[in-house]
Amino acid sequence: MARVLIVGAGVTGSLCAALLRRQTSGPLYLAVWDKAEDSGGRMTTASSPHNPQCTADLGAQYVTCTPHYAKKHQRFYDELLAYGVLRPLTSPIEGMVMKEGDCNFVAPQGISSIIKHYLKESGAEVYFRHRVTQINLRNDKWEVSKQTGSPEQFDLIVLTMPVPQILQLQGDITNLISECQRQQLEAVSYSSRYALGLFYEAGTNIDVPWAGQYITSNPCIRFISIDNKKRNIESSEIGPSLVIHTTVPFGITYLEHSIEDVQELIFQQLENILPGLPQPIATKCQKWRHSQVPSAGVILGCVKNPYMMAIGFPI
Numbered sequence: 001m002a003r004v005l006i007v008g009a010g011v012t013g014s015l016c017a018a019l020l021r022r023q024t025s026g027p028l029y030l031a032v033w034d035k036a037e038d039s040g041g042r043m044t045t046a047s048s049p050h051n052p053q054c055t056a057d058l059g060a061q062y063v064t065c066t067p068h069y070a071k072k073h074q075r076f077y078d079e080l081l082a083y084g085v086l087r088p089l090t091s092p093i094e095g096m097v098m099k100e101g102d103c104n105f106v107a108p109q110g111i112s113s114i115i116k117h118y119l120k121e122s123g124a125e126v127y128f129r130h131r132v133t134q135i136n137l138r139n140d141k142w143e144v145s146k147q148t149g150s151p152e153q154f155d156l157i158v159l160t161m162p163v164p165q166i167l168q169l170q171g172d173i174t175n176l177i178s179e180c181q182r183q184q185l186e187a188v189s190y191s192s193r194y195a196l197g198l199f200y201e202a203g204t205n206i207d208v209p210w211a212g213q214y215i216t217s218n219p220c221i222r223f224i225s226i227d228n229k230k231r232n233i234e235s236s237e238i239g240p241s242l243v244i245h246t247t248v249p250f251g252i253t254y255l256e257h258s259i260e261d262v263q264e265l266i267f268q269q270l271e272n273i274l275p276g277l278p279q280p281i282a283t284k285c286q287k288w289r290h291s292q293v294p295s296a297g298v299i300l301g302c303v304k305n306p307y308m309m310a311i312g313f314p315i
C-alpha cells in the first residue's frame with residue numbers, strides 16, 4: 001500500500017489530503033503530521049478555557065471569493081456552503097476594501113472548521129505534536145524524522161508549511177532543492193503580526209455598531225472584530241469574543257518580546273480605541289511570525305507552487 005505523508009494540518013494540508021483520497025482508487029495510507037496541538041494552522045480557532053463554545057478566529061477572518069474563483073472553485077464553495085461550514089458574511093465590517101464582484105464567507109463554527117471538514121473527509125490519520133526535523137532517502141523511501149519518536153518511511157511527502165519552515169528541514173531534502181529554487185524560496189517574505197483573543201462571560205454587552213473594523217490611525221492595532229457577531233452566532237448563553245490583530249510594523253518591532261509584554265501593550269492601545277471595555281475572563285495572545293505573503297508574484301520560474309512541495313513525484 002502506498003504511504004503518503006502530508007506535513008501541516010492547515011487548509012492546504014487538509015484539502016490536499018481530501019483531494020488525494022478522492023482521486024486515489026487503490027489502497028492508500030494517508031497521514032497528516034503537524035507540530036501544533038490542533039488543526040487549523042493559520043486558520044486557527046481558539047476556545048475559551050471556561051467554555052469551549054466561546055471561540056475566536058485568531059488567524060484568517062473570512063474567505064474572499066473573487067469572480068474568477070467563484071467559477072473555478074465552484075464545487076468547493078458549493079460543498080462548504082451545503083455543509084454549513086461557510087456562510088456569506090453579512091455583518092458590517094467597517095473599512096473593509098471590497099473589489100467589485102467579490103464576496104466574503106465566514107465559518108460559523110470557526111474558521112478551523114474548514115480544515116476539520118476536509119481532514120474528516122480524507123480519513124487521514126492525523127497526528128499532532130509531530131514536528132518534522134529531517135527528511136532522508138533510505139532504500140528508495142523517504143524517511144521522515146520528527147523531534148521525538150522514531151522516524152517513519154513514506155513513498156510520497158507533501159510539505160505545506162510556510163517556506164522558511166521548509167528551508168529549516170535537515171537531511172537529504174536539502175540536496176533536493178536546487179540552488180535556483182533555494183534562492184527563489186529564500187526570497188519569499190512574510191509579514192509578522194500578533195493576534196489577541198478576548199473571551200467574555202455570557203451576557204456581556206459590547207456595544208458597537210460593527211462586527212469588525214479596520215483601524216488606520218493606531219500604531220499597534222490594525223483590526224478588531226467582535227468575532228461571534230462577525231460569524232452571526234450571537235447567543236445569550238455564550239459570551240462574546242473579541243479578536244485584535246496588530247499592525248505589521250508593531251508585529252515586526254515586538255517579534256522577540258514576551259507574549260505577556262505584547263499583550264499588555266495591545267491592551268493599552270485597545271483602551272484608546274474602545275475605552276471602558278469589560279474585563280475578559282480569558283485571553284489568548286498568538287504570535288504570527290509567518291503571517292501572510294505580501295506579494296506572491298515574485299516566486300516564479302523554478303518553483304511551481306510556493307505553498308506546497310511534493311517529494312516523490314512531480315507536481
Ligand SMILES: Cc1cc2nc3c(=O)[nH]c(=O)nc-3n(C[C@H](O)[C@H](O)[C@H](O)COP(=O)(O)OP(=O)(O)OC[C@H]3O[C@@H](n4cnc5c(N)ncnc54)[C@H](O)[C@@H]3O)c2cc1C
Nearest residue numbers: 008010011012034035041042059060061062131132161291
Ligand atoms: C493574522 C492572519 C490573518 C489572515 N487573514 C486572512 C483572511 O482574512 N482571509 C484569508 O483568506 N487568509 C487570511 N490569512 C492567511 C491564511 O490564514 C493562510 O493563507 C492559510 O491559512 C495558509 O494555510 P496553509 O495550510 O497553506 O499554511 P498554514 O496554515 O501555515 O499550515 C501549515 C502547518 O504546518 C505546520 N508546520 C510547520 N512546520 C512544521 C514542521 N516542521 N513539522 C510539522 N508541522 C509543521 C504548522 O503548525 C501549520 O499548522 C491570514 C493569516 C494570518 C496569520
